[in-house]
Amino acid sequence: MTGLRIGHGYDVHRLVPGRRLILGGVEIPWERGLEGHSDADVLTHAVMDALSGAARLGDIGKLFPDTDPAYAGISSLKLLGEVGRLLREEGYAVVNIDAVLLAQAPKVGPYREKMAENIAAALGIDPEQVNVKATTEEGLGFTGDGSGMAAHAVVLTERVL
Ligand code: MG
Numbered sequence: 001m002t003g004l005r006i007g008h009g010y011d012v013h014r015l016v017p018g019r020r021l022i023l024g025g026v027e028i029p030w031e032r033g034l035e036g037h038s039d040a041d042v043l044t045h046a047v048m049d050a051l052s053g054a055a056r057l058g059d060i061g062k063l064f065p066d067t068d069p070a071y072a073g074i075s076s077l078k079l080l081g082e083v084g085r086l087l088r089e090e091g092y093a094v095v096n097i098d099a100v101l102l103a104q105a106p107k108v109g110p111y112r113e114k115m116a117e118n119i120a121a122a123l124g125i126d127p128e129q130v131n132v133k134a135t136t137e138e139g140l141g142f143t144g145d146g147s148g149m150a151a152h153a154v155v156l157t158e159r160v161l
Pocket of ligand 1: 011
């Protein structure tokens with residue numbers, strides 16, 4: 001049996017006025033931000049869920065319950081670092097991560113490299129192992145009409161212990 005394991009993550013947050021917009025740990029100037037218990041970094045949440053899936057750790061709702069005041073307003077990069085620690089404890093190393101943000105606006109192209117760097121730094125891996133991309137959904141659905149953002153992530157991990 002191969003020591004490779006894949007994981008997929010998906011997340012959605014609502015866009016609301018009066019919140020900062022944090023994506024991949026980067027604060028992006030915008031008229032609205034994502035609503036959530038933590039900083040609501042939808043991209044980082046999808047990556048965390050993908051890693052949790054690969055290592056059979058369940059999901060981030062189980063690891064970091066949104067009923068726990070300890071996680072109120074917390075940086076999702078901190079939580080990602082914790083997932084990375086659990087992953088290493090389980091004997092897995094990240095091979096690569098590919099994440100995609102689904103958002104009609106704003107344009108996030110200029111921030112993609114910084115997001116990849118932040119995600120890599122939180123996990124203690126090389127930025128070359130992380131790819132971040134973005135797409136609109138052509139004005140369709142809840143991402144298209146600007147009521148929310150979604151993200152998918154796929155990760156490949158390898159058993160090293
Ligand atoms: Mg989330």
